[in-house]
Amino acid sequence: xxxxxxxxxSSDTHASGSPRAVxxxxxxxxxxxxxxxxxxxxxxxxxxxxxxxGLLGPNGAGKTxxxxxxxxxxxxxxxxxxxxxxxxDQHADELRARIGVTLQETKLFEKLTVEETLRLFRxxxxxxxxxxxxxxxRDMQLGxxxxxxxxxxxxxxxxxxxxxxxxxxxxxxLFLDEPTTGLDxxxxxxxxxxxxxxxxxxxxxxxxxxxxDEAERLCDRVAVxxxxxxxxxxxxxELIDGIGGHHLIELxxxxxxxxxxxxxxxxxxxxxxxxxxxxxxxxxxxxxxxGLFARLGARATRPTRLVSRVATLDDVFLSxxxxxxxxx
Amino acid sequence: xxxxxxxxxxARSSLAPLRELTMARIREFGRxxxxxxxTFGFPLLITVALGIAFRSPGPPRxxxxxxxxxxxxxxxxxxxxxxxxxVAVLPADQAGARLRAAAALLVVEPGAGAADRxxxxxxxxxxxxxxxxxxxxxxLQRAAGRADVVxxxxxxxxxxxxxxxxxxxxxxLGMQLLSGALWGNAWNIVTARQRRLLKRLAATPMxxxxxxxxxxxxxxxxxxxxxLVLFVFARLTFGVHVHGSPVAVLALAIFGxxxxxxxxxLCAARAQNSExxxxxxxxxxxxxxxxxxxxxxSSRFPAAMQPVIRILPLGxxxxxxxxxxNDGASxxxxxxxxxxxxxxxxxxSAVALRLFRWT
Numbered sequence: 001x002x003x004x005x006x007x008x009x010s011s012d013t014h015a016s017g018s019p020r021a022v023x024x025x026x027x028x029x030x031x032x033x034x035x036x037x038x039x040x041x042x043x044x045x046x047x048x049x050x051x052x053x054g055l056l057g058p059n060g061a062g063k064t065x066x067x068x069x070x071x072x073x074x075x076x077x078x079x080x081x082x083x084x085x086x087x088x089d090q091h092a093d094e095l096r097a098r099i100g101v102t103l104q105e106t107k108l109f110e111k112l113t114v115e116e117t118l119r120l121f122r123x124x125x126x127x128x129x130x131x132x133x134x135x136x137x138r139d140m141q142l143g144x145x146x147x148x149x150x151x152x153x154x155x156x157x158x159x160x161x162x163x164x165x166x167x168x169x170x171x172x173x174l175f176l177d178e179p180t181t182g183l184d185x186x187x188x189x190x191x192x193x194x195x196x197x198x199x200x201x202x203x204x205x206x207x208x209x210x211x212x213d214e215a216e217r218l219c220d221r222v223a224v225x226x227x228x229x230x231x232x233x234x235x236x237x238e239l240i241d242g243i244g245g246h247h248l249i250e251l252x253x254x255x256x257x258x259x260x261x262x263x264x265x266x267x268x269x270x271x272x273x274x275x276x277x278x279x280x281x282x283x284x285x286x287x288x289x290x291g292l293f294a295r296l297g298a299r300a301t302r303p304t305r306l307v308s309r310v311a312t313l314d315d316v317f318l319s320x321x322x323x324x325x326x327x328x
Numbered sequence: 329x330x331x332x333x334x335x336x337x338x339a340r341s342s343l344a345p346l347r348e349l350t351m352a353r354i355r356e357f358g359r360x361x362x363x364x365x366x367t368f369g370f371p372l373l374i375t376v377a378l379g380i381a382f383r384s385p386g387p388p389r390x391x392x393x394x395x396x397x398x399x400x401x402x403x404x405x406x407x408x409x410x411x412x413x414x415v416a417v418l419p420a421d422q423a424g425a426r427l428r429a430a431a432a433l434l435v436v437e438p439g440a441g442a443a444d445r446x447x448x449x450x451x452x453x454x455x456x457x458x459x460x461x462x463x464x465x466x467x468l469q470r471a472a473g474r475a476d477v478v479x480x481x482x483x484x485x486x487x488x489x490x491x492x493x494x495x496x497x498x499x500x501l502g503m504q505l506l507s508g509a510l511w512g513n514a515w516n517i518v519t520a521r522q523r524r525l526l527k528r529l530a531a532t533p534m535x536x537x538x539x540x541x542x543x544x545x546x547x548x549x550x551x552x553x554x555x556l557v558l559f560v561f562a563r564l565t566f567g568v569h570v571h572g573s574p575v576a577v578l579a580l581a582i583f584g585x586x587x588x589x590x591x592x593x594l595c596a597a598r599a600q601n602s603e604x605x606x607x608x609x610x611x612x613x614x615x616x617x618x619x620x621x622x623x624x625x626s627s628r629f630p631a632a633m634q635p636v637i638r639i640l641p642l643g644x645x646x647x648x649x650x651x652x653x654n655d656g657a658s659x660x661x662x663x664x665x666x667x668x669x670x671x672x673x674x675x676x677s678a679v680a681l682r683l684f685r686w687t
Binding site: 071072073074093096097099101105106107108109110112116119120121123124127149165 | 342344345347348349351352355356359360523524525527528530531532533534687
């Protein structure tokens with residue numbers, strides 16, 4: 001059964017000028033249960049056309065399951081999934097032709113060369129639509145490695161090849177599942193540049209990550225998921241604003257001091273225990289710091305450690321769940 | 329109405345993906361030295377080993393000792409004219425020791441003169457010793473002038489294609505094709521699933537049948553090469569002849585390997601890791617290697633098992649291949665085994681496709 005795509009989907013292919021008008025992906029009430037575990041526990045999401053959308057969460061949060069359902073590789077237990085205005089049970093062939101996928105840690109044909117692998121994957125797509133192998137080799141900086149067997153590539157080169165295969169069919173939506181996990185810092189930055197360039201060309205990108213710096217750097221909007229549920233969604237700066245301040249002071253003192261002793265200091269939005277000391281959300285450090293020192297002096301307490309820094313998505317996750325993203 | 333791009337339509341009509349997938353299979357195979365060895369080299373080694381171990385020896389030579397004495401040289405000359413005898417001349421005590429150690433079948437004690445009694449000493453419980461006694465006696469009587477009254481002639485040549493090595497080679501081809509089809513299909517598919525390559529391919533518009541077909545198409549290249557290498561080698565080293573039509577041999581090999589490929593697909597349908605695949609492949613192949621007349625004739629199994637062996641895919645293949653190669657029979661006279669192979673091909677592939685998982 002090879003039904004043609006609905007008009008909405010086919011016309012919006014050309015509507016890259018006003019990408020925000022249309023949803024690239026819409027998910028409603030998504031649930032995925034396995035025999036012994038609930039991987040996705042009721043998720044609602046909308047990904048806008050032309051944005052880079054991040055699914056951020058710790059390992060086991062349900063990110064990969066969610067993405068694989070969007071990719072049509074896993075059937076949901078219940079809920080609705082619409083990609084480019086189409087549904088997997090009706091338009092699977094069209095959808096596969098219009099999405100690009102990079103799975104988490106795929107091993108490819110180890111004894112094919114980079115170029116042979118690209119040509120193989122290109123053959124699966126409409127030749128009129130698929131990108132030129134030479135152009136992809138150049139864009140992904142794989143030109144020097146075109147004749148190398150896949151098994152001889154470094155981690156960063158393999159990942160660039162995986163992304164190259166994802167873009168081979170010139171997809172409207174590109175899915176990247178943990179694209180930089182396990183890469184060295186240099187390869188990560190190189191891949192970030194590649195992804196930024198794709199986004200700049202108007203591609204919709206959905207990426208999962210457990211690196212908050214990656215999400216902050218690449219994503220227009222981020223959905224924070226934990227235990228298969230959405231716990232926050234917005235632009236990175238909206239999320240950081242949501243925890244009450246862009247700055248954070250980590251404080252340890254020679255004598256114990258309770259969070260409530262500092263919570264009412266001018267400029268302090270909130271205070272909580274963190275490790276051996278306290279973490280304070282601050283709107284403006286130059287306002288909060290003098291008051292803070294005055295209060296400590298009044299309690300005859302001296303700071304043994306004081307760090308003031310900009311809040312990150314990791315702090316968002318910590319304040320929402322009480323756990324860090326990297327806890328495994 | 330909607331001029332919806334159906335991007336797969338042009339790719340769908342094109343055979344480019346099938347060609348690229350088949351080329352990928354062939355390239356991977358050619359670049360995997362181990363695979364090349366196990367497919368082409370190993371069967372030749374088995375052919376050599378078995379061919380040497382079970383080569384037809386010349387007529388057995390019977391060890392005979394003549395006790396040293398005045399007439400020993402004369403007797404020895406008479407006996408050495410017989411190529412079936414291996415004659416030694418030894419003193420009496422050593423001759424006795426040889427007999428006891430079973431290093432000689434017969435000890436000949438010539439008499440003092442030409443007309444004196446010759447004594448044969450031997451162990452009558454050994455059939456070869458009786459044969460040696462008759463042979464030696466016959467030689468000595470004739471040397472002394474006894475004439476044959478009835479003319480006789482021996483016809484001892486072994487029929488062409490009737491040696492063990494002639495019988496063995498078609499069975500080795502069957503084993504090689506079965507093994508190649510199972511490891512080549514099941515192992516590759518299961519490791520691709522384990523490494524999530526299947527899932528990655530399933531996320532593209534690739535037609536899934538093309539992926540599975542690529543294995544069979546690559547087989548069209550590998551199988552004739554295997555047949556050629558094995559039969560040319562067997563011809564050059566052991567003088568094994570193909571008595572039937574070479575085209576029939578090739579067609580049968582391709583047909584058989586397609587039937588075996590269905591079993592490979594069945595093994596690969598669900599297995600999630602290479603350990604499971606390994607177990608399944610051995611479970612399918614090893615009993616057939618034993619039962620289906622690869623190394624020894626399946627006629628050694630009880631009569632009740634023969635119908636079962638005939639409907640096993642390797643049993644059917646070996647039966648048909650031996651008829652064509654050894655007996656020079658026509659492939660069109662092999663209706664029953666061909667039907668068995670066809671049934672296995674259809675049923676195993678159909679069940680495998682129903683069970684098949686891409687993730």
